[in-house]
Amino acid sequence: MSAALNKRPFDAGRAAYIALNLALLAFLLVPIFVVLIFALNPTPFISFPPVGVSLRWFEKFFASSDFMNALWLSLWVAGCVLALSIGIGGACALALARGNLPGRAFLTAFFMSPLMLPAILTGLALFQSYLLAGIGRPTWGLILAHTLVAVPYVLRTTLAVLHNFDRRIEEAAAVLGAAPVRVFFEVTLPLIRPGVFAGGVFAFIVSFDQFPVSLFLVVPKGETLPVVLFNYMKFDLDGAIAAASMVSILLALSVVLALERLIGLKAYVKL
Amino acid sequence: MADAVRSRPSPIAWLIAPALLLFVLFFVLPFGVMTAMSFFSSNPVSNPNAVLTTRHYERFIVDSAGIFHDALWATLRIGFITTVVSLLIGYPLAHWMARMQSRLGHALVLMAVIAPMLTGIVVRTFAWMTILQDRGVINTLLVSWGVTTRPLPLMYNEFGTVVALVHIYVPFMVLTLTGVIGRIDERLEQAARSLGAGRLRAFAEVTLPLSLPGILAGSLLVFALSISAYVTPSLMGGTDVLTLPMLIAQQVGTSFNPGFAGALGVILLLVSLAIVIAYNHILARLAGEQGLA
Numbered sequence: 001m002s003a004a005l006n007k008r009p010f011d012a013g014r015a016a017y018i019a020l021n022l023a024l025l026a027f028l029l030v031p032i033f034v035v036l037i038f039a040l041n042p043t044p045f046i047s048f049p050p051v052g053v054s055l056r057w058f059e060k061f062f063a064s065s066d067f068m069n070a071l072w073l074s075l076w077v078a079g080c081v082l083a084l085s086i087g088i089g090g091a092c093a094l095a096l097a098r099g100n101l102p103g104r105a106f107l108t109a110f111f112m113s114p115l116m117l118p119a120i121l122t123g124l125a126l127f128q129s130y131l132l133a134g135i136g137r138p139t140w141g142l143i144l145a146h147t148l149v150a151v152p153y154v155l156r157t158t159l160a161v162l163h164n165f166d167r168r169i170e171e172a173a174a175v176l177g178a179a180p181v182r183v184f185f186e187v188t189l190p191l192i193r194p195g196v197f198a199g200g201v202f203a204f205i206v207s208f209d210q211f212p213v214s215l216f217l218v219v220p221k222g223e224t225l226p227v228v229l230f231n232y233m234k235f236d237l238d239g240a241i242a243a244a245s246m247v248s249i250l251l252a253l254s255v256v257l258a259l260e261r262l263i264g265l266k267a268y269v270k271l
Numbered sequence: 272m273a274d275a276v277r278s279r280p281s282p283i284a285w286l287i288a289p290a291l292l293l294f295v296l297f298f299v300l301p302f303g304v305m306t307a308m309s310f311f312s313s314n315p316v317s318n319p320n321a322v323l324t325t326r327h328y329e330r331f332i333v334d335s336a337g338i339f340h341d342a343l344w345a346t347l348r349i350g351f352i353t354t355v356v357s358l359l360i361g362y363p364l365a366h367w368m369a370r371m372q373s374r375l376g377h378a379l380v381l382m383a384v385i386a387p388m389l390t391g392i393v394v395r396t397f398a399w400m401t402i403l404q405d406r407g408v409i410n411t412l413l414v415s416w417g418v419t420t421r422p423l424p425l426m427y428n429e430f431g432t433v434v435a436l437v438h439i440y441v442p443f444m445v446l447t448l449t450g451v452i453g454r455i456d457e458r459l460e461q462a463a464r465s466l467g468a469g470r471l472r473a474f475a476e477v478t479l480p481l482s483l484p485g486i487l488a489g490s491l492l493v494f495a496l497s498i499s500a501y502v503t504p505s506l507m508g509g510t511d512v513l514t515l516p517m518l519i520a521q522q523v524g525t526s527f528n529p530g531f532a533g534a535l536g537v538i539l540l541l542v543s544l545a546i547v548i549a550y551n552h553i554l555a556r557l558a559g560e561q562g563l564a
Contacts, residue, residue, distance in 0.1 A: 013470055021367045024360055025380065028387050031398035031438060034408060038401050046401050048411040092290035099284030109551045111290060114298065116492070116547045117540065118499025120516045124536050125301035128308050128529055132316050148297050151290060184283075209391030211502050212516075216523055226393045233397060233506060242401070245394040252389035260382070 032249060039242035046237050057239030058246075067244060069221075070228040074208050077139070077224060081146045081207035082200050088147065089154025089203070090196040094188070096155075097162040112156070114149045119212035122149065127216035142217045142224075146207040153206060154199030161195030201255050209248065302540070309533030327534035338513065343538070346514040349429060350498035353436040357493045358486065360437065361444030365485075366478075368445070369452035388442040396503045399435040400426065403507075427509025435503045440496050444489040451485025451557065452478070484557055491550040495543055515539050 039057055041050035061067050095101060096108055114122060126145050130137060169191070173183045211226040218227050229244055308314075309328070315321040331339050364384065371377045387395065402408045403425035410422035425431055455478055463473040501516040508514075515535060522532035 017363070017367070021363055024364050025383050027360065028438065028441065029383055031395060031402060032387065032390060034402055035394065035398045045406075046404070047406055048401075048408045088289045088293055091286035095284050095287035095290075098281065099287065100280045101284050101287065102280070105555060107287070111294065113547060116495050116550065117543055118495075118516065120499055120501050120519065121305070121536050121540055121543075122298070122301075124519060124523065124532060125305040126297065127523065128533060129301040129304040131314065131529065132304055132308070134316065144293065144297050148293060151293070180282075205389050209389075209393070211391070211393055212499070215501070215520065226391055229393050229397070230502060230506070233393070233400070237397075237400060237404070241397055245390075245397055248394055249390050252391075253386060255389055260378070 035242050035245045035249065038239055039246045041239060041242075044238065046239070046242075057243035060240045061243040061247070064240070066228060067225070067240070070223055070225040071247075073139075073222065074225040077143050077146060078204045078207040080143045081150050082204040084143070084147045085150040085154045085203040086196055086200040089151040089199060090158055090192070092151065093155050093158035093162060093196075094192070097159060098188070108155075108159070112152045115152045119149060119210075120215065123213040123216045126213075130217070137217055137219050139222070142214060145213050145217055146210055147203075149210070149213055150203035150206045153202040154196060157199035157202065158192055158195040161192050165191050201258055205252060205255050208251065305533045305536050305540075307533075308530055309537050311530055313530065327531045330531060331534060331538065339518070339535075342513045342515050342518050345429075345512060346498050346516070346539075347542075349432060349436065349504065349512070349514065350494045352429075352433050353440060353497040354490050354494045356433065356437045357441045357444045358490055361441050361448055361489065362486070364441075365445045365448030366452055368449045369455075370457065384442045384445050387438065392439060392500075392502045395439055396435050396506050399431065399438065400506060403431050403434065426507050428511045429508065431507040432504050432512055435507050436497050436500055439500075439503065440493045443492050443496065447489035447492060448482065448485045451488070452482050455481045484553055488550055488553045488557065491546050491553070495546045495550070498542065499539065 037048075037050050038046055040053045040055075041047070042052050042054035042056055043050075092111060096104055096111075101107060122145065126141065127137075130141055135141065170183050170187050173187045174180070178186070209226060210224070211230065214224050214227055218224055223231070225244070225248070229241060233241055310323055310325065311321050312324045312326070313321045334340050364380070368377060368380050368384075371380065400407070404410070405422040407425070409425060410419075413419045414422065425434075459481070460473045460477050463477045464470065468476065498514075499516055500514070501520060504512050504514045505517050505520070508517075516539070519532050519535045519539070522528045522535065
């Protein structure tokens with residue numbers, strides 16, 4: 001019906017509406033392309049317009065041991081966070097959706113709350129706890145801190161999948177004589193797998209890009225990539241940062257594509 | 272069905288245990304520690320002379336240097352402006368996306384909205400630094416076109432901070448709003464129009480009021496996120512901007528005063544908690560309405 005309305009010859013209001021939205025999309029996307037330009041521009045400092053194309057900043061990034069150590073640490077931490085948050089978050093989502101727990105709404109809000117409370121405070125609170133416990137700032141402490149803020153993402157995607165699929169499939173399996181354990185492993189688990197994996201991919205990115213939680217929990221010479229970039233940017237603004245940024249943007253992009261293939265991005269709108 | 276939901280917890284409920292353990296040990300307990308530390312004169316474990324005190328809070332309230340209240344005020348002001356601008360930018364996008372008929376178009380816009388979200392905060396702040404600095408994209412273009420002779424002060428101030436924060440948090444607004452607008456029956460607006468209302472009037476009197484809960488939820492989310500931002504204000508704000516999270520980082524990093532940092536943390540936490548509770552309240556109401564439909 002509205003399609004018929006839209007097919008009038010020229011509609012100034014509608015054209016303005018679409019133009020406005022395209023401009024807003026440009027606002028969202030242009031900064032990312034600008035980073036690409038500076039990553040490829042060979043001048044020693046950030047300057048516009050670009051004068052050429054070179055890979056010298058990528059070389060500098062990949063040749064610098066500071067950047068590389070940070071990159072490997074970030075990837076290692078993010079990998080551990082991925083595994084941990086899939087297990088913990090996936091199990092938690094199942095318990096919330098199928099466990100008949102009392103106070104489910106409160107529990108869900110509680111497990112989601114690290115997303116809304118200032119992440120820098122989560123970092124501060126953990127820093128003070130580690131200080132008080134006298135354990136220093138171990139890498140496992142950083143990993144568990146990241147896991148804490150990554151679990152809500154796995155929880156959200158898994159719950160979305162659990163709400164979407166028809167519970168009668170499980171009931172049918174049970175009616176046909178499958179024991180609860182068998183229903184769980186042969187029906188429920190395969191059905192929620194895409195949601196759990198999608199959440200895990202999110203968890204990886206959240207950890208890989210994490211700054212506020214890491215800020216107080218990293219040790220000198222043992223900093224994650226975002227912290228190293230931040231400290232570098234305070235004094236220097238050259239193409240190496242742009243190249244490092246490109247590496248992380250490409251990672252994010254591949255994640256978006258992976259997500260779309262896994263469950264479709266629509267699940268994220270249903271927050 | 273309703274009886275089954277209210278019955279006793281099933282064995283699956285035990286799967287909550289690992290998450291509960293993690294959250295108690297690394298979330299609830301640490302926030303308790305932070306709160307406790309804010310009432311101690313120094314580390315009570317390493318220093319036997321540590322005493323209970325409210326002096327960290329007094330220091331904030333008295334504010335003899337005149338910076339703490341300004342920092343709190345600047346934090347709230349930046350959060351508020353960021354929220355309003357994010358709403359103005361996010362609403363049209365969300366509306367467009369919610370009403371889009373083409374599945375492909377919808378998927379493409381959704382990707383465009385989510386892609387920046389998956390790019391780290393440090394990276395996005397860097398992008399805005401290259402755009403807004405004196406030799407950045409905008410100033411270079413303006414000078415070469417002769418619009419201005421000197422570069423405009425686009426960053427190292429609150430303006431630049433807000434621009435970058437809006438870019439970072441607008442996707443959260445869009446995603447919250449799209450869900451809500453998408454649930455509003457399009458036929459309501461069409462009915463208003465067939466009764467003679469113009470397009471703008473139909474929007475202003477039908478769709479806009481119905482999307483109010485989404486506006487509120489999205490705004491609270493963006494506000495909560497932007498008052499806790501650290502990276503963007505400290506890189507984009509230069510010496511002009513001092514927010515509560517920056518003050519906290521200073522107390523930990525340079526002044527090494529965990530007690531006072533804890534007190535500042537508790538103050539920021541209280542503000543955030545109030546917002547989170549309101550947000551969950553609205554979200555619960557939204558979910559309730561959805562359940563009835």
